[in-house]
Amino acid sequence: MVKRVLHIVSTMDRGGAETLIMNIYRNIDRKKIQFNFITHTPMKCDFEDEIIALGGRIFKIPSLGQLGPFSYVRDLMKIMSAHSYEAVHIHTDFQGGFPALAAKLSGIKIRICHSHSNSWPRGNQFMDRTALKIFQTLIKISSTRFCSCSSEAAEFLFGKRSFESSKVKILNNGIDLTQFENIQENRNEILRELDIPVGAKIIGHVGRFSTSKNQTFILKVLKKLLEKDKRVFALLVGDGPLKQQIEEEALKLGIVDHIRFLGVRSDIPRLMRHFDVFLFPSLFEGFGIVTIEAQSSGTPCIMSDMVPRSTDMGLGLVTYLSLDESIDVWGNKLLDAFKVERPNKQLVFEAISKNGFSIKSTINDWLELYGAS
The missing domain is CATH 3.40.50.2000 (Glycogen Phosphorylase B;)
Known part of the structure; x- marks a missing residue:
């Protein structure tokens, strides 16, 4: 039965x-x-x-x-x-x-x-x-x-x-690691699909548009980065009660052309494979399964220190920062993360499994x- x-x-x-x-x-x-x-x-x-x-x-x-x-x-x-x-x-x-x-x-x-x-x-x-x-x-x-x-x-x-x-x-x-295997799509193809120029640097974020996910902070960081490098773009994946407010703030800050609001997606592993860095500045977080998904893609992660330390899989991909740090500090850490070399996929999967995720x-x-x- x-x-x-x-x-x-x-x-x-x-x-x-x-x-x-x-x-x-x-x-x-x-x-x-x-x-x-x-x-x-x-x-x-x-x-x-x-x-x-x-x-x-x-x-x-x-x-x-x-x-x-x-x-x-x-x-x-x-x-x-x-x-x-x-x-x-x-x-x-x-x-x-x-x-x-x-x-x-x-x-x-x-x-x-x-x-x-x-x-x-x-x-x-x-x-x-x-x-x-x-x-x-x-x-x-x-x-x-x-x-x-x-x-x-x-x-x-x-x-x-x-x-x-x-x-x-x-x-x-x-998480189901099989979803992160054999993603072979050419990066330039997805950039064209999203109307982003070849050679762009991609900041990715996946989360519900809500107070806890702190997308307003992402806008501030992006604006600061664009003062140094016009090739930076942000992909914001998700929906929620604050989405329209965030869109309006991006317009007021003059950075909306460098943001793609992608809504709810079923192809998160595909998108993450082409993030250059994953940004997760949560005000509070019980865990954050999306951070494990990002690491499963080999993507460097910059996260607030309100995200539990147990999210770090020991691959050298994770940096925790206090939200009290200046926007300049966050921006510089992101610039550093753009240069991080992705670890071997087999090594990534072994670490995720060894940590019990x-x-x-x-x-x-x-x-x-x-x-x-």
């Missing part, structure tokens, strides 16, 4: 956590275990067609903020009680206690809360800290298992004591959570 796991997510678009779940989903034995999803958007998600093709189902309900806690838990229980689930795996960070409570009341024995972030989006006032403490308490009394993408994200959501007492399992954000080395950890290994 096929075991089913219910994943609770905000959406199933091409974000980091969603990409991770899909990497797992594509590589499990779906004759033995299947995934269903609850999302909180009425819109069609990027991965929706693929989920259905793989045998999964998607249920859509309004968010906790839209419904309020009682109606939210009630709607979750209706879905959970109508199907037989081996486990519920919750990816909504500090709100995860509510789905865990619904699963507990529905009689689901395995209730997993998964931390994907290392920061609280509200402020640090007394009421904000109190709200977070209440959310954390609900997670602890309603969940049966805790897991996290990094030690930083684990301490944030579950507390330092829980992390240090080994109550939290760190699940590496595994190949999808093949992470699947069993996920299956163990569900009692299905």
Whole structure:
């Protein structure tokens, strides 16, 4: 009999956590275990067609903020009680206690809360800290298992004591390395496709247009670099609520001709192969699976020091910088990164696998959570 796991997510678009779940989903034995999803958007998600093709189902309900806690838990229980689930795996960070409570009341024995972030989006006032403490308490009394993408994200959501007492399992954000093999396309072809002159220097960024990803900072760095070298262009991949604002800022700064807003793409490995440097100045980051993808392409990475150090695969490709450093410092590091020689592909893949970030080395950890290994 096929075991089913219910994943609770905000959406199933091409974000980091969603990409991770899909990497797992594509590589499990779906004759033995299947995934269903609850999302909180009425819109069609990027991965929706693929989920259905793989045998999964998607249920859509309004968010906790839209419904309020009682109606939210009630709607979750209706879905959970109508199907037989081996486990519920919750990816909504500090709100995860509510789905865990619904699963507990529905009689689901395995209730997993998964931390994907290392920061609280509200402020640090007394009421904000109190709200977070209440959310954390609900997670602890309603969940049966805790897991996290990094030690930083684990301490944030579950507390330092829980992390240090080994109550939290760190699940590496595994990627499918086969997607980064045999990318032979000529660089000039993709430059022509994007209307970028041959000989350009390419800064790449992949991320949702949101406050945390800090794309405004990328614009400032690009403007400074263009004062020194007009051959620099930026490729910004992704979508999100701040995309229009970033486009307008680029126009005001007079640098929009040196930026390509590429939207949501399904060919990230192909694009990354032709980035000269990957720029990731996040304000906070639970992990950042896209940084592993960049290194899998052999691309030098300049990242903020808010990105966990566990993202460095030891290939000499990663530089962490404080956001308090000047734009000049960031710009000079990028100029240095343009000169970095890419390591041998086999060496890259060996390092990713040795550090435990190949999808093949992470699947069993996920299956163990569900009692299905």
